[in-house]
Ligand SMILES: C[C@H](O)[C@H](O)CC(=O)C(=O)O
């Protein structure tokens with residue numbers, strides 16, 4: 001039987017949540033005074049949208065085969081990402097067989113080296129790769145986790161990211177990751193406020209529930225060291241992305257200085273096996289957190305996870321809904337997953353990429369049995385204001 005070939009690659013943009021989950025309406029917790037590297041400039045301290053965290057918006061990639069099957073991938077990339085898909089990369093992908101994921105990935109990466117390697121271009125490569133894995137699942141009528149070697153566990157367990165770990169605990173999640181609100185620019189007062197918030201949350205959840213801080217690249221080595229030691233009193237489970245992603249050496253210094261029982265985690269803003277080799281071997285992080293829509297897609301995440309496993313390190317992908325659930329289900333060194341609480345007040349579980357996808361599953365009681373539908377098991381919500389800005 002002839003293997004179907006990819007007939008067309010299409011790129012759409014859409015605003016308002018979705019894969020660019022920071023692109024939310026005013027008043028959402030995710031844009032409410034969270035520490036960032038830009039906080040050294042007071043005018044940008046109150047909101048991450050104020051400096052353009054949601055500038056790009058969602059990029060939707062569709063890959064259609066000549067048998068009529070359609071695969072769907074989503075990432076952060078907006079109009080520039082759509083241009084890269086339609087004006088450059090579609091020409092390399094169209095006409096290839098739906099099975100040739102490794103060759104296609106190699107050509108996407110090598111053909112964009114002169115302007116890519118990380119960031120928007122790797123987001124775009126990831127979005128294409130996700131669409132192609134979904135397409136292969138549609139053609140084969142199998143869920144992606146089958147194509148990845150099958151499940152190593154019956155269901156996924158999740159920690160929750162958001163301002164209400166106390167509610168997450170009641171919902172059955174295994175832990176709660178708080179956004180850090182104050183960085184070095186807010187001095188000792190900010191440090192104290194961080195610790196007071198952690199102490200209060202520890203009081204509410206008791207001693208055994210995991211509490212973590214997501215520092216979103218906002219700290220320096222001295223502040224992170226002092227914060228980690230003070231937070232150890234409240235049993236902080238891990239400190240995430242404390243330093244700039246390129247400062248692999250700073251991560252190693254922090255690992256040496258911070259309490260031994262506290263974990264150092266990072267990786268959501270890292271890309272490719274080479275970037276994660278630096279993070280693991282030079283940065284000495286304890287858990288890597290690639291985003292499957294940003295690191296190179298499933299095809300590269302497989303390599304990243306094998307590399308981490310060779311170092312005895314866990315891979316807990318950054319919140320990316322079904323696109324990482326199938327991967328986590330199939331990896332022994334991915335013991336749990338992240339669920340981003342995207343309700344504006346984090347008071348209830350809503351689909352993480354809402355309103356982008358139809359049939360997007362959510363954890364119940366902090367757990368999820370991944371649906372056995374073909375591909376990633378989701379469909380594009382075509383009632384959204386989708387734009388295809390660069391038809392080729
Ligand atoms: C909560 C963090 O600041 C960010 O918005 C999401 C993130 O880094 C994560 O889920 O991890």
Ligand SMILES: [Mg+2]
Pocket residue numbers: 214216240241268318
């Ligand atoms: Mg994070």
